[in-house]
Amino acid sequence: MLVExxxxxxxxxxxxGKEVAGILKIVxxxxxxxxxxxxxxxxxxxxxxxxxxxxxxxxxxxxxxxRVVTKITIDDRKGMLxxxxxxxKSVEKQLHKSLRK
Numbered sequence: 001m002l003v004e005x006x007x008x009x010x011x012x013x014x015x016x017g018k019e020v021a022g023i024l025k026i027v028x029x030x031x032x033x034x035x036x037x038x039x040x041x042x043x044x045x046x047x048x049x050x051x052x053x054x055x056x057x058x059x060x061x062x063x064x065x066x067r068v069v070t071k072i073t074i075d076d077r078k079g080m081l082x083x084x085x086x087x088x089k090s091v092e093k094q095l096h097k098s099l100r101k
Contacts (some may be wrong), residue, residue, distance in 0.1 A: 001044070001046070001047060001050060001074060001075065001076040001077070002042055002043070002044050002074070002075040002083050002084060003042070003043050003044075003050045003051075003072060003073065003074050004040045004041065004042045004043075004072070004073045005040055005043070005054050005072045005073070006039060006040035006041070006070070006071050007019075007023060007058060007061050007071075008068065008069045008070075009061060009064075009065035009067070009068050010065070010066070010067040010068070010069060011065075011066060011067065012065065019065075022060065022061070023041075023057045023060065023061060024036060024041065026053070026056055026057050027041055027043065027053065030043075030049075030053050032044060032049060032050065032053060033045070033082075033084050040071070044082075044083060044084040047076075054072060057070075058070050088101070
């Protein structure tokens with residue numbers, strides 16, 4: 001399954017680079033395939049792996065913040081592997097060109 005998630009500490013101000021870096025360290029240390037983008041992080045894995053990772057990230061951020069909003073989008077397709085790469089390749093094939101990544 002693919003899961004895109006983002007976390008926003010409420011009341012922290014306009015710059016969140018330090019908080020995002022702390023969460024991405026947890027994601028990177030998990031060993032799961034992931035990609036970051038300007039609005040969130042996409043992680044690939046089994047349900048328990050991905051949800052456990054997101055829970056760990058959420059609880060970690062909540063330790064230092066009064067309030068945290070976590071947004072999660074799930075794409076769960078049976079029998080498909082390496083979706084984090086293959087979904088983009090599929091669209092590029094349809095367009096007959098590479099897209100910016």
